[in-house]
Amino acid sequence: MTEQTAGAATDPLHAHFVAALARRTAMRTGAERALLEARLAALQAEPRPAAPLPAPRPAAPGPLASLVQVLRPPATPKGPRAGQTGEPELLQFFRSTWARLHAEQRLKHALADAPENPGPLNSEHLVHQALQLMRGCAPDYLRHFMAQVDALAWLEDAQAEAAAAGKPAPKAGKAPAKKTARKTTRSKRT
Numbered sequence: 001m002t003e004q005t006a007g008a009a010t011d012p013l014h015a016h017f018v019a020a021l022a023r024r025t026a027m028r029t030g031a032e033r034a035l036l037e038a039r040l041a042a043l044q045a046e047p048r049p050a051a052p053l054p055a056p057r058p059a060a061p062g063p064l065a066s067l068v069q070v071l072r073p074p075a076t077p078k079g080p081r082a083g084q085t086g087e088p089e090l091l092q093f094f095r096s097t098w099a100r101l102h103a104e105q106r107l108k109h110a111l112a113d114a115p116e117n118p119g120p121l122n123s124e125h126l127v128h129q130a131l132q133l134m135r136g137c138a139p140d141y142l143r144h145f146m147a148q149v150d151a152l153a154w155l156e157d158a159q160a161e162a163a164a165a166g167k168p169a170p171k172a173g174k175a176p177a178k179k180t181a182r183k184t185t186r187s188k189r190t
Contacts, residue, residue: 103143
């Protein structure tokens with residue numbers, strides 16, 4: 001026991017390993033126990049130097065610390081920086097209010113178009129449920145989401161207009177191909 005406590009003072013990891021092996025040896029019998037006892041005796045007799053101390057920290061900051069310092073924004077009071085124009089707080093307030101009202105208006109409009117008696121897996125109904133949950137749980141995220149949806153809708157409309165404007169006109173020399181009319185039989189009324 002005195003060897004274990006002396007070893008514990010020098011290397012706590014080694015002492016823990018020896019103690020765990022001793023517990024394991026106590027639970028075994030026969031040839032297995034004899035092997036574990038021999039291993040335990042060898043470990044207890046083995047001199048273990050103290051664990052190396054951690055290296056002292058360098059006094060000068062390393063390259064990562066200097067990079068973080070460069071990337072960190074300077075601690076300046078709120079307001080415009082040199083060469084930039086800042087928005088007055090009132091303008092920021094009105095923009096955020098307008099964005100909130102616009103998102104609410106778009107949400108009300110979307111929810112008004114909800115089907116009256118949809119099935120449980122109706123995609124429109126599921127979208128409306130998701131929007132209502134978002135409205136209650138995360139209104140800021142809903143505003144951001146609605147802004148993204150508006151941007152995507154605008155892009156879709158712009159792409160459709162560009163595709164419609166980019167269609168080649170029929171050539172002047174050729175007449176457009178005529179569709180063949182289907183023959184239908186009508187009963188004559190007399």
